Amino acid sequence: MISQLIFILCFVSAIILFARNARQIYKNIKIGRALNRNDKPAERLKTMLLVAFGQKKMFKRIVPAVLHLFVYIGFCIINIEMIEIVIDGMFGTHRFLSFLGGSYNFLIASFEWLAFGVLVSCIIFFMRRNVVHLKRLNSPELKNWPKTDANLILIAEILLMTAFLLMNAADQKLQLYGESHYITAGSFPISQYIISFLPSDPSSLILIERICWWFHILGVFAFLNYLPYSKHLHILLAFPNTYFSNLKPKGELTNMENVTNEVKAMLDPSFTPPTTDEPVRFGAKDVQDLTWKNLLDAYTCTECGRCTASCPANITGKLLSPRKIMMDTRDRVDEVGKNIRANGTFVDDGKSLLDTYITREELWACTSCNACVEQCPVNINPLEIIVELRRYAVMEESQAPASINAMFGNVENNGAPWKYSQMDRANWTSQQ
Amino acid sequence: MEKELHVPTMAELTAKGETADILFWVGCAGSFDERAQKITRDICRILQHVGIKYAILGTEESCTGDPAKRAGNEFLFQMQAMMNIQVLDGYHVKKIVTACPHCFNTLKNEYPALGGNYELIHHTQLIQGLIDEGKLKPADGNIFQGKKITYHDPCYLGRANEVYEAPRKVLESLDAQLIELKRCKSNGLCCGAGGGQMFKEPEKGTKDVNIERIEEVIDSQATIVAAACPFCMTMLKDGVKIKEKESEIEVLDIAEITVRANNI
Numbered sequence: 001m002i003s004q005l006i007f008i009l010c011f012v013s014a015i016i017l018f019a020r021n022a023r024q025i026y027k028n029i030k031i032g033r034a035l036n037r038n039d040k041p042a043e044r045l046k047t048m049l050l051v052a053f054g055q056k057k058m059f060k061r062i063v064p065a066v067l068h069l070f071v072y073i074g075f076c077i078i079n080i081e082m083i084e085i086v087i088d089g090m091f092g093t094h095r096f097l098s099f100l101g102g103s104y105n106f107l108i109a110s111f112e113w114l115a116f117g118v119l120v121s122c123i124i125f126f127m128r129r130n131v132v133h134l135k136r137l138n139s140p141e142l143k144n145w146p147k148t149d150a151n152l153i154l155i156a157e158i159l160l161m162t163a164f165l166l167m168n169a170a171d172q173k174l175q176l177y178g179e180s181h182y183i184t185a186g187s188f189p190i191s192q193y194i195i196s197f198l199p200s201d202p203s204s205l206i207l208i209e210r211i212c213w214w215f216h217i218l219g220v221f222a223f224l225n226y227l228p229y230s231k232h233l234h235i236l237l238a239f240p241n242t243y244f245s246n247l248k249p250k251g252e253l254t255n256m257e258n259v260t261n262e263v264k265a266m267l268d269p270s271f272t273p274p275t276t277d278e279p280v281r282f283g284a285k286d287v288q289d290l291t292w293k294n295l296l297d298a299y300t301c302t303e304c305g306r307c308t309a310s311c312p313a314n315i316t317g318k319l320l321s322p323r324k325i326m327m328d329t330r331d332r333v334d335e336v337g338k339n340i341r342a343n344g345t346f347v348d349d350g351k352s353l354l355d356t357y358i359t360r361e362e363l364w365a366c367t368s369c370n371a372c373v374e375q376c377p378v379n380i381n382p383l384e385i386i387v388e389l390r391r392y393a394v395m396e397e398s399q400a401p402a403s404i405n406a407m408f409g410n411v412e413n414n415g416a417p418w419k420y421s422q423m424d425r426a427n428w429t430s431q432q
Numbered sequence: 433m434e435k436e437l438h439v440p441t442m443a444e445l446t447a448k449g450e451t452a453d454i455l456f457w458v459g460c461a462g463s464f465d466e467r468a469q470k471i472t473r474d475i476c477r478i479l480q481h482v483g484i485k486y487a488i489l490g491t492e493e494s495c496t497g498d499p500a501k502r503a504g505n506e507f508l509f510q511m512q513a514m515m516n517i518q519v520l521d522g523y524h525v526k527k528i529v530t531a532c533p534h535c536f537n538t539l540k541n542e543y544p545a546l547g548g549n550y551e552l553i554h555h556t557q558l559i560q561g562l563i564d565e566g567k568l569k570p571a572d573g574n575i576f577q578g579k580k581i582t583y584h585d586p587c588y589l590g591r592a593n594e595v596y597e598a599p600r601k602v603l604e605s606l607d608a609q610l611i612e613l614k615r616c617k618s619n620g621l622c623c624g625a626g627g628g629q630m631f632k633e634p635e636k637g638t639k640d641v642n643i644e645r646i647e648e649v650i651d652s653q654a655t656i657v658a659a660a661c662p663f664c665m666t667m668l669k670d671g672v673k674i675k676e677k678e679s680e681i682e683v684l685d686i687a688e689i690t691v692r693a694n695n696i
């Protein structure tokens with residue numbers, strides 16, 4: 001009875017705590033500017049099904065795609081087991097779903113195979129990061145916390161799966177002994193091989209089974225509440241993030257309507273621009289100037305670095321890393337969110353996304369080639385943020401590199417980015 | 433082989449009371465860059481050869497504003513766009529062909545929000561269409577037969593607008609040996625010139641992007657690398673030169689290849 005109460009207490013607090021954290025992240029995302037991404041629901045749903053559920057873009061890199069698929073399916077399916085664990089925990093039952101009979105055996109057997117798949121994949125993932133030192137997973141921006149974060153997640157998953165299999169093994173041995181509480185149920189294709197390593201007295205077995213059970217469920221609760229602080233949040237946000245994807249061609253940059261109104265007024269003095277309560281700032285200096293989708297992107301990023309590995313600037317040793325753009329954006333929006341919570345409204349802290357987090361050198365190294373956008377398995381768009389920061393640097397500060405300013409001057413005066421007269425534009429027609 | 437090339441302008445046709453079926457948007461590189469001018473003239477040769485009624489804007493054409501927009505100067509972009517839209521709409525232009533993927537992308541995707549709506553095709557799509565219609569047929573024993581040719585995807589044609597097949601179909605018609613680069617199609621590597629990079633020195637790094645790309649071309653053992661963008665052309669050509677491979681690797685635009693293969 002006491003253990004049931006403890007369980008319910010843990011369960012309820014885990015849910016409440018998570019809900020609070022989730023609400024905070026939702027509020028942080030809402031710091032961004034408005035943007036309508038509710039059109040074409042059918043196409044959006046299809047994108048989400050293909051990209052998030054179907055893992056379509058993961059398969060651009062086959063090895064991590066397969067390993068990730070094991071973890072992904074494992075995670076989704078093993079969570080069915082959570083239903084049983086929660087029921088057992090609340091009502092003091094044991095293997096409540098075993099009345100399903102043959103189907104139950106099938107379920108438990110699949111969980112075991114999947115748990116094994118997750119275990120092996122996570123060990124390989126851990127090795128790729130810490131032993132093989134894959135370049136993509138050892139970039140400068142991954143030092144300190146991001147590295148710890150990644151390893152914590154992998155270790156947690158390895159421990160959770162080990163506990164799950166160990167629990168089944170102990171349970172199975174107790175079933176064989178005919179312990180009254182341990183009804184004969186389930187099929188154990190993996191954990192059957194662990195049985196012989198376990199002690200043979202029933203009280204030790206019960207202890208192991210209980211410790212693993214509690215470790216597994218408390219681990220899951222803790223993991224749930226770790227998500228909001230971790231890159232691992234992608235397991236939840238990948239779905240809304242792909243649903244709200246940009247559905248237009250990648251080459252199309254947003255049209256700035258506030259600029260359109262000014263340009264129209266300039267070309268046609270009789271044109272009166274419509275009044276708007278949109279902020280007057282051109283481009284983005286800080287996270288408040290980005291759209292909510294840019295911020296959702298930042299929270300969805302799991303720092304896999306496929307963007308950076310495909311970035312021509314990064315490949316050739318420049319400072320720019322699209323992954324860092326996303327990580328910086330998340331760090332900054334977290335900071336701004338805390339600031340707002342502490343002060344009721346945002347109080348200038350002397351920092352901004354541009355300069356404090358992202359340097360001009362990074363900004364101007366981008367070729368706008370869309371490789372990062374193409375590679376992202378969850379449709380994150382680092383390029384939009386880069387362009388918004390450039391817009392701020394150019395239109396609010398006139399701080400472009402000198403040669404870019406020269407190009408602007410040429411376009412403005414000669415109608416070409418080079419210093420040629422517009423009247424010479426068709427000279428090529430008279431040469432053969 | 434070369435026939436006299438006459439390139440009509442919209443103003444000229446209008447004065448004669450004629451119209452063009454398609455506008456050839458030449459672009460700044462195609463107008464001023466010496467290497468790109470050759471490609472421009474080849475496109476005109478193709479248009480003239482198959483008898484398409486086309487025209488250019490000539491001195492009335494102005495930068496689409498693409499490099500300004502990518503570099504963050506939305507004001508300048510929109511000024512350019514609105515002036516160009518006035519000119520295009522003044523001539524009732526409906527359909528545009530261009531050799532520059534940057535112009536293509538901007539005219540196709542970014543002009544509609546400012547009131548400019550045109551049907552856009554890239555010259556590689558035009559050529560593919562002409563091959564499909566049987567109007568162009570590479571000559572038997574054309575100089576490309578059996579040669580190892582690779583294709584470099586321009587970002588603004590490929591990833592930006594998902595045109596991957598048209599240029600490849602053109603190359604396939606040559607009876608050549610088409611080799612794909614390691615990073616191709618949606619995974620293609622940029623030449624290094626997009627996003628305003630064409631007009632500035634690169635940031636500090638370990639190598640230039642076009643060198644990284646040319647090394648991949650060299651690895652492919654192709655003797656011809658086909659381009660479909662004037663900026664890529666410059667970058668690839670410079671890369672070949674820096675790597676001292678000018679005698680082994682030739683950089684040619686799809687239009688140039690077409691003209692040579694068809695003996696136009």
